[in-house]
Amino acid sequence: SQQGEEDPQALSIQEGENATMNCSYKTSINNLQWYRQNSGRGLVHLILIRSNEREKHSGRLRVTLDTSKKSSSLLITASRAADTASYFCATHPAYNFNKFYFGSGTKLNVKP
Amino acid sequence: GAVVSQHPSRVICKSGTSVKIECRSLDFQATTMFWYRQFPKKSLMLMATSNEGSKATYEQGVEKDKFLINHASLTLSTLTVTSAHPEDSSFYICSASTSGRGYNEQFFGPGTRLTVL
Numbered sequence: 001s002q003q004g005e006e007d008p009q010a011l012s013i014q015e016g017e018n019a020t021m022n023c024s025y026k027t028s029i030n031n032l033q034w035y036r037q038n039s040g041r042g043l044v045h046l047i048l049i050r051s052n053e054r055e056k057h058s059g060r061l062r063v064t065l066d067t068s069k070k071s072s073s074l075l076i077t078a079s080r081a082a083d084t085a086s087y088f089c090a091t092h093p094a095y096n097f098n099k100f101y102f103g104s105g106t107k108l109n110v111k112p
Numbered sequence: 113g114a115v116v117s118q119h120p121s122r123v124i125c126k127s128g129t130s131v132k133i134e135c136r137s138l139d140f141q142a143t144t145m146f147w148y149r150q151f152p153k154k155s156l157m158l159m160a161t162s163n164e165g166s167k168a169t170y171e172q173g174v175e176k177d178k179f180l181i182n183h184a185s186l187t188l189s190t191l192t193v194t195s196a197h198p199e200d201s202s203f204y205i206c207s208a209s210t211s212g213r214g215y216n217e218q219f220f221g222p223g224t225r226l227t228v229l
């Protein structure tokens with residue numbers, strides 16, 4: 001991808017389990033955002049974490065950011081079948097708001 | 113608030129024709145709009161960034177003459193795929209940013225699926 005990779009590429013879990021997705025990026029960033037995309041549809045913004053933040057929570061979502069390793073993780077707790085979707089991280093490179101790059105994405109399947 | 117629309121949502125055209133896709137910010141002024149392309153089961157690839165009233169900035173490898181971008185107003189940007197070919201078939205997504213609220217505010221359109229026969 002233009003900016004980085006996500007792993008795993010695909011993740012299949014049972015309802016109720018936690019899902020963890022990782023994102024790595026290449027350049028220094030201003031912020032990192034996580035998005036969700038249902039098959040063939042548009043993007044839904046989940047959470048934004050700035051470069052000076054290390055962890056953020058939003059409902060069942062927990063995002064961490066390690067700028068020294070250029071990586072982030074998204075944790076979805078107590079997953080539901082409705083969480084089945086593709087998840088992407090995206091970054092604004094530092095000092096360049098005219099760029100916004102997506103990671104390769106993780107396809108999450110939550111089995112009921 | 114912060115709604116972005118795209119039109120059309122789906123288009124099928126013959127090879128050699130040109131297709132125009134519109135991206136509108138419905139309830140805010142977008143100083144910057146981004147155009148992405150997404151292949152099946154793949155991530156979004158940034159094609160170009162457009163600022164109102166100036167020429168678009170294209171990513172490396174994206175043909176300017178093939179993908180014409182116009183950002184005529186603070187609420188409208190258009191992407192024209194010229195002389196479309198089957199390999200141009202893809203899902204095209206735009207997003208709009210309000211730099212006045214901080215350039216990290218990105219609002220995405222629902223996407224346009226282009227099929228070139």
